[in-house]
Amino acid sequence: xxxxxxxxxxxxxxxxxxxxxxxxxxxxxxxxxxxxxxxxxxxxxxxxxxxxxxxxxxxxxxxxxxxxxxxxxxxxxxxxxxxxxxxxxxxxxxxxxxxxxxxxxxxxxxxxxxxxxxxxxxxxxxxxxxxxxxxxxxxxxxxxxxxxxxxxxxxxxxxxxxxxxxxxxxxxxxxxxxxxxxxxxxxxxxxxxxxxxxxxxxxxxxxx
Numbered sequence: 001x002x003x004x005x006x007x008x009x010x011x012x013x014x015x016x017x018x019x020x021x022x023x024x025x026x027x028x029x030x031x032x033x034x035x036x037x038x039x040x041x042x043x044x045x046x047x048x049x050x051x052x053x054x055x056x057x058x059x060x061x062x063x064x065x066x067x068x069x070x071x072x073x074x075x076x077x078x079x080x081x082x083x084x085x086x087x088x089x090x091x092x093x094x095x096x097x098x099x100x101x102x103x104x105x106x107x108x109x110x111x112x113x114x115x116x117x118x119x120x121x122x123x124x125x126x127x128x129x130x131x132x133x134x135x136x137x138x139x140x141x142x143x144x145x146x147x148x149x150x151x152x153x154x155x156x157x158x159x160x161x162x163x164x165x166x167x168x169x170x171x172x173x174x175x176x177x178x179x180x181x182x183x184x185x186x187x188x189x190x191x192x193x194x195x196x197x198x199x200x201x202x203x204x205x206x207x208x
Contacts, residue, residue, distance in 0.1 A: 003077055007049045010056050010069075016129045018055055022117060026051065029113035029185070034106070036181040043083055043106040046074065047090035051110060063100075067091045096169070102178065112182035115173045120189030123170055124196055127162040139163045144201045166197055 011020035027048040034044045050073065054065025067088045074084045090110045093102040096118075102108045118126065131138070143149070143163035174190040177183045 003046065003073060004049055006073060007053055010053050014055065015133055017126050017133065018052055023049060023052060025117050025122065026113045029116055030109055033109045033112060033179055033181045037105060037109060037179055039105045039109055040086070043086045043090065044109060046079065046083070046087045047106060047110045048113065050087065051091050051094050051114065063092050063095045108178040112177050112179050115177060116182060116185055116189065119170050119173050119186065120192050123189065124193060127165045127170065131162045136161050139204065141204065143167065163197065166193060
């Protein structure tokens with residue numbers, strides 16, 4: 001069984017927001033950015049495939065669980081120590097809400113690819129899918145006008161909406177992207193989201 005086939009098994013019962021298709025999209029983005037940035041593609045392939053594997057144990061601290069599981073899988077497949085160390089660093093530092101900083105080019109690319117999959121059209125799809133998974137309202141009218149919106153690590157799902165997710169998190173991702181190629185992709189995806197939520201607010205106001 002290949003590493004990819006093994007990873008796929010871990011996502012058999014995953015929710016749409018973090019299923020194997022997310023892994024595939026992050027993998028594709030890593031390859032696209034990695035080729036432009038002249039990164040170690042072998043490290044990136046492994047990091048992309050393994051970065052979320054720990055979600056089988058839950059979302060909390062999933063990067064730590066992912067690194068632990070990834071190390072065992074790489075050991076079983078005979079991955080050399082240098083590659084393994086870089087992959088584990090990538091995984092441990094890919095999370096948005098995490099104080100650990102990506103120190104290698106490959107870690108910065110994985111970070112960017114994972115964040116890029118949270119914005120644009122797919123990002124909006126995932127935000128609303130997450131909302132549906134957690135019984136959130138589509139919006140609250142005040143979400144569009146509130147001055148300050150923050151997201152705590154432990155979400156209050158009774159009040160959270162995809163509009164809050166956009167304003168407090170997704171709209172800020174563009175400015176956190178670390179690679180030149182990643183920033184180009186982020187600019188275009190960010191414009192799409194701005195237009196979408198402006199249109200959403202207009203349609204809501206027109207209907208009231």
